[in-house]
């Protein structure tokens with residue numbers, strides 16, 4: 001069988017989708033081994049799935065995300081994305097952080113085009129302006145192309161940051177508490193936006209969050225992490241229909257998932 005045929009057979013054999021990201025035995029120590037941040041993480045992210053990790057403060061969630069992004073090297077273990085080891089920043093990875101970090105001297109559209117400008121130069125960024133405007137349109141920021149970040153609300157700035165993440169057409173999205181600085185209403189709205197974007201693009205996404213309802217709302221799979229050194233202590237598949245809606249936040253089935261994760265965190269993740 002050819003490798004393409006083998007791949008197709010493997011996908012057919014597993015209805016959950018093609019493995020995109022694979023972490024095997026990933027551990028991370030800082031300070032010459034004095035701080036053990038992560039311990040033997042195994043993780044497979046499948047194409048088109050949304051996964052979250054939740055755990056106590058300082059358990060190693062951001063470290064895990066940075067290792068996946070190629071920004072930090074693991075002490076042990078391997079990280080493979082689309083069959084190739086992750087050894088540094090990659091074009092096919094999109095990232096979003098708690099703060100939008102837009103440059104105040106650049107307009108909204110210029111901020112969105114920055115990754116293309118840095119990567120491919122000014123001419124390429126100029127040529128991509130139409131695509132950037134299209135993205136702004138899809139997140140409800142039509143008409144804000146030429147305003148400066150100080151004129152955007154927190155939610156609008158994060159929507160611009162989503163566009164900046166998507167403009168290079170990444171195949172995976174790594175999200176480090178992207179909406180935690182927003183108020184609850186704006187956060188619910190942004191989570192619905194994020195879900196829509198991921199479903200439309202069949203994106204593979206991985207989210208770090210402190211919010212149990214947010215993890216349940218967005219995810220197909222939630223990984224519960226122990227306190228440092230972080231290990232996965234439970235993997236919970238969220239079997240709720242998509243698209244998920246705000247009404248589902250008060251659904252008993254939703255509440256059961258939230259309670260299950262909360263009790264797991266109470267029971268062991270903090271010790």
Ligand SMILES: Nc1ncnc2c1ncn2[C@@H]1O[C@H](COP(=O)(O)OP(=O)(O)OP(=O)(O)O)[C@@H](O)[C@H]1O
Pocket residue numbers: 030031035037056057058059060061062063064228
């Ligand atoms: N560059 C570093 N050098 C030394 N120690 C570090 C470094 N980065 C993180 N740590 C330590 O590693 C542990 C895990 O940190 P990390 O930021 O990954 O946790 P986290 O789960 O994301 O925390 P939080 O939920 O509070 O954001 C912490 O004890 C932290 O102090």
